[in-house]
Amino acid sequence: MLIHNISNQDSILNSFLSEIRDITIQKDPMRFRRNIERIGEILGYELSKSLNYSSQIIKTPLDNCNVNLPTNEIVLCSILRAGVPLHNGLLNYFDKAENAFISAYRHHKHNPESFEIIVEYLACPNLEGKTLILADPMLATGQSMLATYEALKPFGTPKEIHLVSVIGAQEGVDFVNNNFDKDTHLWIATIDEKLNEKGYIIPGLGDAGDLAFGQKLQQ
Ligand SMILES: O=P(O)(O)OC[C@H]1O[C@H](OP(=O)(O)OP(=O)(O)O)[C@H](O)[C@@H]1O
Ligand SMILES: O=c1cc[nH]c(=O)[nH]1
Numbered sequence: 001m002l003i004h005n006i007s008n009q010d011s012i013l014n015s016f017l018s019e020i021r022d023i024t025i026q027k028d029p030m031r032f033r034r035n036i037e038r039i040g041e042i043l044g045y046e047l048s049k050s051l052n053y054s055s056q057i058i059k060t061p062l063d064n065c066n067v068n069l070p071t072n073e074i075v076l077c078s079i080l081r082a083g084v085p086l087h088n089g090l091l092n093y094f095d096k097a098e099n100a101f102i103s104a105y106r107h108h109k110h111n112p113e114s115f116e117i118i119v120e121y122l123a124c125p126n127l128e129g130k131t132l133i134l135a136d137p138m139l140a141t142g143q144s145m146l147a148t149y150e151a152l153k154p155f156g157t158p159k160e161i162h163l164v165s166v167i168g169a170q171e172g173v174d175f176v177n178n179n180f181d182k183d184t185h186l187w188i189a190t191i192d193e194k195l196n197e198k199g200y201i202i203p204g205l206g207d208a209g210d211l212a213f214g215q216k217l218q219q
């Protein structure tokens with residue numbers, strides 16, 4: 001896997017990451033969503049450097065101009081519900097992307113420490129030969145990413161796959177590294193040290209879905 005940890009280099013990204021982690025600033029859900037969206041824009045920009053480009057001529061009011069424009073047919077798939085603000089950020093830059101949505105959530109069957117991933121809702125265009133971007137802000141165990149990828153397989157074989165995430169635990173990064181093809185890209189804003197016993201990223205930020213959209217009752 002080609003892992004791109006964007007915070008390896010200091011940039012304005014650090015400010016947005018710091019705000020989504022900050023327990024005081026987190027109290028403002030609009031700011032939380034907007035910061036995830038802004039991080040999605042940065043990750044999208046970084047990802048765009050790996051796309052294919054072809055030379056085209058456009059007309060300015062004064063002359064012709066040669067420009068290199070991306071040619072990939074992008075399908076942007078986000079995992080509900082925490083994926084929505086990240087999806088919006090990516091879509092701000094990939095104007096023409098087709099979109100897919102999938103629900104994957106942790107179902108705590110017996111106790112808070114053990115869970116399985118439930119995939120219920122799935123809407124997806126044809127993926128054959130396309131550039132698939134799978135977006136989920138939290139890469140904890142990595143199981144949601146893999147369950148999503150498995151669920152998308154009947155929709156065609158993408159030409160390339162890009163995973164996009166905001167905060168990953170090293171364990172989740174290792175998991176996707178071991179379970180996706182070696183030419184899959186991972187664009188991640190930062191990687192944290194570990195998971196706690198409930199599968200939350202430490203230090204992480206808490207529950208991204210709840211912070212963006214309010215606390216949900218466990219089913
Ligand atoms: O890497 P994993 O261990 O699979 O965990 C990450 C998943 O957990 C979160 O979703 P959650 O189940 O909290 O659902 P939500 O978006 O509805 O809050 C997050 O958005 C990922 O989808
Ligand atoms: O730390 C985590 C792990 C999974 N989902 C979250 O929202 N946060």
Ligand SMILES: [Mg+2]
Pocket residue numbers: 082207208209210
């Ligand atoms: Mg959640």
